[in-house]
Amino acid sequence: MLLAGIQCLTAQDKEYMYEVGAGIGTDWMYGDVNRTRFFYNPALAYNLQFRYNANLRWAFAIDLSSNRIKGDSKDFNNVYPLGERWTFDRQYWQLGIRPEFTFFNYGWGADYREKHLVAPFITLGMGFGWSTGDTHLTASNGSLRQTDDKAVATFSIPVGVGVKWKMAPRWDMQLTNLWSKTFGDGIDGITDPYSLGTKSPNNTDWIGSLMLSITFSFKERCLQCHNQND
Numbered sequence: 001m002l003l004a005g006i007q008c009l010t011a012q013d014k015e016y017m018y019e020v021g022a023g024i025g026t027d028w029m030y031g032d033v034n035r036t037r038f039f040y041n042p043a044l045a046y047n048l049q050f051r052y053n054a055n056l057r058w059a060f061a062i063d064l065s066s067n068r069i070k071g072d073s074k075d076f077n078n079v080y081p082l083g084e085r086w087t088f089d090r091q092y093w094q095l096g097i098r099p100e101f102t103f104f105n106y107g108w109g110a111d112y113r114e115k116h117l118v119a120p121f122i123t124l125g126m127g128f129g130w131s132t133g134d135t136h137l138t139a140s141n142g143s144l145r146q147t148d149d150k151a152v153a154t155f156s157i158p159v160g161v162g163v164k165w166k167m168a169p170r171w172d173m174q175l176t177n178l179w180s181k182t183f184g185d186g187i188d189g190i191t192d193p194y195s196l197g198t199k200s201p202n203n204t205d206w207i208g209s210l211m212l213s214i215t216f217s218f219k220e221r222c223l224q225c226h227n228q229n230d
């Protein structure tokens with residue numbers, strides 16, 4: 001009976017180095033059309049994730065996300081030159097790498113490290129994004145002046161907060177609110193509508209997202225090895 005208890009405790013205390021999974025949620029955009037409204041015109045977003053757990057506090061996530069971004073300047077009081085109207089419906093893809101820091105020791109089982117099944121975290125990383133889709137510019141009289149479907153690429157800085165929940169030794173759930181600041185203009189297909197210069201802070205685009213992800217852990221960590229990464 002004692003041996004069975006020891007084996008059970010050992011099974012519960014297993015730790016895993018890697019995670020792989022996917023997530024689904026919603027996204028919205030801040031840019032030349034929407035400057036202040038939270039959750040404006042939300043659309044479907046999803047991602048694929050790979051995560052390396054360095055220890056109980058630090059992890060490094062690589063994710064590929066797909067975000068649909070939509071907007072219409074008639075939803076706001078923005079006044080553009082010549083009374084123009086901008087509309088866009090595009091797809092934004094982003095590949096990012098993000099270190100994650102949890103505020104508690106995060107893990108399954110009980111030992112001297114006081115592991116928690118639920119832990120909040122913060123993240124800040126770097127990424128590369130690109131967008132494709134349609135953008136329309138309509139004159140004040142209703143005539144279509146311009147249609148643009150060009151692809152736009154940019155570097156980005158994803159920053160965010162979230163909560164992790166270890167549902168089982170090998171299964172985890174994450175709720176992540178991520179904001180990606182892009183280095184440039186035109187993710188929505190709108191480039192410098194006020195002729196302020198592309199380096200103006202007003203001409204940079206942000207992508208916001210709220211994602212719920214589930215990951216599966218693998219590659220057991222050797223807790224008694226001198227080199228636990230082997």
